[in-house]
């Protein structure tokens with residue numbers, strides 16, 4: 001591989017990126033086994049490099065975040081936060097709309113639940129992503145196929161957002177056209193570019209510890225996903241497909257998974273994500289090139305898919321089209337039920353639903369008393385404890401004080417969503433019955449409530465949910481032909 005390309009796959013980690021030689025910017029390219037003990041998020045090759053980079057690094061190593069004197073920008077500027085007028089519960093982004101999906105994408109296939117690896121090695125597999133959003137679900141799904149899979153697989157992806165599709169097509173063509181070592185960094189930077197919106201950034205960092213906050217802010221400043229100390233000198237052309245500003249690239253992946261990839265700089269979350277994606281995408285690129293996978297991409301209203309797509313599918317993933325705020329489950333079942341493979345062809349053919357807002361909508365219909373009923377008091381104590389708020393002090397907090405914002409953001413996590421979801425659950429059962437489907441007795445792809453908070457949840461788990469913008473109201477449902 002040409003050295004100028006290799007640099008993107010293996011970016012030099014020595015944080016002496018501002019080094020000048022003969023008045024020319026020449027970032028150090030040595031191996032960097034030492035970590036700055038002050039912050040734990042940059043690495044150096046030597047004490048010489050660390051010393052020569054001191055002035056530059058001090059800004060980050062001793063920033064307001066790191067010294068504990070940080071307050072959100074809206075508080076510092078004594079103004080109302082921007083998200084008060086643009087609540088992120090409504091889809092409103094500068095980038096492609098469906099980037100919200102990034103935080104929920106799921107693999108939709110588990111070999112183990114399809115009669116085991118042996119059975120599916122040569123099987124024809126048809127997978128439909130009816131409202132696919134970004135290609136995270138495709139990446140995750142391909143990696144779940146058995147390595148020795150030799151069957152013919154067709155992945156049909158649809159999204160009615162032209163920008164989202166444009167980016168997906170280019171990402172997939174990149175994989176098919178270039179060697180994995182070249183396509184991997186192209187994919188990372190084409191996909192994960194994410195410019196800044198200050199208030200959303202600050203609100204999202206409320207659940208972060210100081211070093212995590214500093215690394216997020218640094219990432220948002222450049223928009224480029226790289227380990228903290230890396231030079232961004234080569235990144236001179238803005239990406240035409242930025243992620244929406246609500247989106248945080250960390251959201252789509254599980255924190256314990258990517259943190260395992262952290263190098264010596266253990267506090268660098270975005271660096272860890274870079275290394276995690278590098279290995280995940282490289283594996284994905286190799287698999288795609290070795291397997292018989294065909295892609296078909298549509299840019300249309302999902303309700304018209306049955307008119308153009310004549311395949312029958314093993315898996316149909318429709319994201320949250322089934323939610324009350326979109327089609328409701330009845331239309332979703334009528335539209336996609338007939339597209340499943342027959343029981344004879346594949347007894348475990350599954351239609352996967354995700355409800356994001358149904359339980360929350362039910363909660364919003366309740367009056368104060370009803371809400372208190374659906375919000376077990378025992379859990380209120382958990383919230384106070386987890387946020388380190390004393391009940392007495394709560395009323396005296398200013399409305400936009402970080403703790404009040406966090407309270408508003410978090411209290412929703414503690415509702416008993418299972419109860420609030422009952423009316424929707426009944427609607428799905430009824431409609432499934434009328435259309436020859438049924439809810440699977442036991443989920444085989446994803447748990448019904450993958451992100452709920454339990455009375456036994458720890459502060460760490462709770463903060464992880466906050467960092468990943470999960471509310472606990474996400475409800476998955478798996479349906480099959482009756």
Ligand SMILES: [Zn+2]
Pocket residue numbers: 036037038039040041042057060061
């Ligand atoms: Zn440092």
Ligand SMILES: [Zn+2]
Pocket residue numbers: 014015016028029030044045046049
């Ligand atoms: Zn160096």
